Amino acid sequence: MRISRVLIENYRNFKRLEIDPFPPGAVIVGENGVGKSNFLRALRIVLDPDLPDSARSLRPEDVCEFSDSSYESGVRVRIQVDITDFKGDHKAEAALDGCFSQLQPLTARLTYVFEPLVKLDGGTDANLTRDDYTWDIWAGINADRDGKRIRRDVNFTMLPALRDAVGDLSRWRDSPLQDLLDARKPQKAALADTAQKVSHAMDLLAEEPEINQLAGDLSRLLVAMAGTRIGISPKLGFASSDPDRLLRSIRLFVDQNRTRSVADASTGNANILYLALLLERARLRKTADVVLDTILGVEEPEAHLHPVLQRQVFSYLLHNESSLMVTTHSPHIAAVARLDALILLRPGQDGATEATYTAKCDFNAAQKADLERYLDVSRAEVLFCSAVILVEGVAEIYLVPALARALGFDLDAHGVIVASISGTDFYPFRELLGPDALRVPHVILTDGDPTNKEGGYIHLGLRRAAKLMKEEKKVQYSARVDELIEAGVSADTLALRLEAAEVGVFIGPKTLEIDVAPLLAPQMIAAHADFEVSAALHDKFERAVEGVADGDQSNGEEVLRRIDAISKGRYAQRLAWHIEKADMSKFRDEMSSLMASIAEADSPGSENVALSAVFSRSSFGYLICALDHISKAVRRRGLFTDDVVGGDK
Secondary structure, three states: OEEEEEEEEEEOOEEEEEEOOOOOOEEEEOOOOOOHHHHHHHHHHHHOOOOOHHHHOOOHHHEOOOOOOOOOOOOOEEEEEEEEOOOOOHHHHHHOOOOEEEEOOEEEEEEEEEEEOOOOOOOOOOOOOHHHEEEEEEEOOOOOEEOHHHHHOEEEEEEOOOOOHHHHHHOHHHOOHHHHHHHOOOOHHHHHHHHHHHHHHHHHHHOOHHHHHHHHHHHHHHHHHHOOOOOOOOOOOOOOOOHHHHHHHOOOEOOOOOOOEHHHOOHHHHHHHHHHHHHHHHHHHHHOOOOOEEEEEEEOHHHHOOHHHHHHHHHHHHHHOOOEEEEEOOHHHHHOOOHHHEEEEEEOOOOOEEEEEOOOOOOOHHHHHHHHHHOOOOHHHHHHOOEEEEEOOHHHHHHHHHHHHHOOOOOHHHOEEEEEOOOOOOHHHHHHHOOOOOOOOEEEEEOOOOEOOOOOEOOHHHHHHHHOOOHHHHHHHHHHHHHHHHHOOOOOOHHHHHHHHOOOEEEOOOOHHHHHHHHHHHHHHHHHHOOOOOHHHHHHHHHHHHHHHOOOHHHHHHHHHHHHHHOHHHHHHHHHHHHHHOOOHHHHHHHHHHHHHHHHHOOOOHHHHHHHHHHHHOOOHHHHHHHHHHHHHHOOEOOOOOOEHHHOO
């Protein structure tokens, strides 16, 4: 049994949020303040039997501030939860009879409604208070059956982020161990026999003079302080000798010798133990017919677990516990989630939280397997950002953020991730981030790679772009690339690269290091000098870089050879440091002037004109245009202009 759909209207962050289908083993991610905790709270309102009814009577602060109605004017809050995967379970079918919303697959629906007692005419001067509202939980497709009874059979239990697992496990009434022992209670005869043996052992201990004297001294002191009417007669022991109370004396130890209690365990280990007890309690309660099932929500489990344990524990749980859902900021947990279990919460255009998710994506088996392999810890960061720049390798990881920062655009400050795919197959990531899945703003940066080692023209960058286009455009674009290759001469690829940029694929003329030489020649030379190379080799590198910067592409092989000898990653790291130190104000002024001159034309298609102008201006223009595209997505303005896109800052 699991949740298969959730609808939330006008509650806290959510003006209207619908997740359909809601995946098993869901992993819910999003930035701080977007409403992950409020999402779990909404589910508790419908399904948590331990939540007092007073908490279901909402306050003004519980109403979404982006709602069309306010608390005072008569807002209606609705939370709807669909439950499925119980067909064939006759007890569940009987208990949920009257709650069904559809038969294929068999699904039950519960609807919480908070609304005014009296229907209003839509006026804004009603000035309602909490006393003017009522709430109820209904069942079925028409929401005409009492649904409050269902939470006795289908429970939602939440494990909050700021939890004291050690304290809860140490207190009998707060520990899940209580329910486990109640479900697996020993025979009465065994309890009575054990209690008798415990009593005998305590009597032996009490006969020791030191213990006996301590109890007597304490008793006399109490009588002297408060007299004989206080009803306390102290006696020392280590467990109750009453068989009915003996179970409460049982404590959980974390070693087989019973020398280390839960209080001696690390916070992380205590939390793993607590989670295991909750899951085992849920299983036993279901087996004993106490409940039909328990749905468990875990909030930010990474707060207490180091990365290796995050991956190990939740790799198991998320693939084996379909009734589990997790909210997290951890890429380690997101990286081991099933691809179709990811849910991304983020602010929408109106400020209310919206959801994008992968459960409804039509990935084939190979694509799904590829993406689940790709989403290792570093690449799982794409699930926690405002925008993504997808790149081929480690050199771009260092250089792109440094160049952006030198141009006044701090990617980290705006939540932009530069993600290396360690290769050139961008298609799976494009599908994951694209409009049919998570809808994360993104661009792709890739080398042109126009020739092979023998000098033949292959234009691999253009080939990559073709694979990323819609089917109808892909055929026509590929045919034009074929014509370019068949010509067998160095042809201008600008038109095709511009066309690719229109769909977010920014292709360099050659390779990254050669493309940026005209812009960063002094920094490239300085970075090379940081390594222990001979004066002759450094002079050779300097002449080659200056040659490329002046337009002599024959020097490119020497530049790449020297960088490869150092290693691309190490060299890019040093180059990034020199870029961030560089004064790029002259270049920024030039680009701003260019943008301003284009803007003055104010003609239709001026964006394309600007793109073409920057592209054709230099070999590094594609990088500038990609950063400009991302800047507009996250800052609402271009890289070199202060004009706000869409009119909002």
